[in-house]
Amino acid sequence: MTIREIADNAKLEILACPEAVDKEVTGGYASDLLSDVIANSKAGYLWVTMQTHRNIVAVATLKELAAIVLVNGRTPEPETLEKAQEEKVVLLGSRLPAFELAGRLYQMGIRGIQ
Numbered sequence: 001m002t003i004r005e006i007a008d009n010a011k012l013e014i015l016a017c018p019e020a021v022d023k024e025v026t027g028g029y030a031s032d033l034l035s036d037v038i039a040n041s042k043a044g045y046l047w048v049t050m051q052t053h054r055n056i057v058a059v060a061t062l063k064e065l066a067a068i069v070l071v072n073g074r075t076p077e078p079e080t081l082e083k084a085q086e087e088k089v090v091l092l093g094s095r096l097p098a099f100e101l102a103g104r105l106y107q108m109g110i111r112g113i114q
Contacts, residue, residue, distance in 0.1 A: 001024070001025055001108065001109065001110070002021065002022050002023060002024055002025065003020070003021040003022070003023050003025060003046070003066055003067045003090050003092070004021040004022055006025060006046065006105070006108065006110070007021065007092055009108055010094065010101065010104050010105065010108065011094075012069060012092040012093065012094050013092065013093040013094070014090070014091075014092060015070070015076060015081065015084075015091040015092060015093050016076070016080075016081050016084035016085050016089070016090065016091035017084055017085055017088055017089055017090045017091065018090075019088075020088050020089075020090050021067075021090055023044075023066050023067070023090070024044060024066070025044060025045070025046045025066045025067070025110060026042065026043070026044030026045060026066070027042060027044065027045045027046070027110065027111055027112055027113070028045055028046045028047075028048065028102070028105050028106075028110040028111065028112055029041040029042075029045050029046075029047050029048070029112060029113070030047075030048035030049070030098055030102050030112075031047075031048075031049065032049050032050055032051055034051070034055060034056070034059050037049075037059050037063065038059055038062065038063060040113060041063050041065060042063070042113070043063060043064035043065070044064070044065070044066050045063075045065050045066060046065070046066055046067050046068075046069060046105065046110060047059075047060060047065050047067070047068045047069065048069045048071060048098050048101055048102055048105070049068060049069070049070065049071070049098075050070065050071050050072055050074055050098065051070075052070060052074050052075065052076045052077050052080055053077055053079075053080060054077065054079045054080045054083045056068055056080065057080060057083040057084045057087055057089050057091075058083075060087075060089045061087045061089060065089075066090070067089070067090035067091070067092055068084075068089065068090070068091050068092065069092045069093070069094055069101065070091065070092070070093045070094070071094050071096060071097055071098045071101055072094075072095070072096075072097055072098070073093070073094075073095040074093070075093075076091055076093075
């Protein structure tokens with residue numbers, strides 16, 4: 001499933017890098033601890049977090065994640081948007097809490113570490 005398909009189905013707002021939403025998503029990971037994401041996420045995953053600072057883009061780039069989803073209606077810092085666009089990292093936004101969004105993504109077939 002592509003980022004675009006997930007965004008459409010889950011009603012996610014594209015916040016940065018709309019030109020890259022045709023990437024395939026291979027799984028998902030939810031965490032707000034950057035070191036946890038570095039240790040446990042996999043390339044191609046969709047990352048669900050409430051963090052909004054620019055370091056999330058560095059983690060997504062390092063791990064070659066498909067996209068980052070900001071939950072709870074959080075707005076990324078301006079530096080984060082700029083860095084995401086520069087690094088070609090898709091940022092998505094949701095008004096839902098992380099638990100609710102993770103459940104919806106799971107129902108759509110997005111799975112975590114197996």
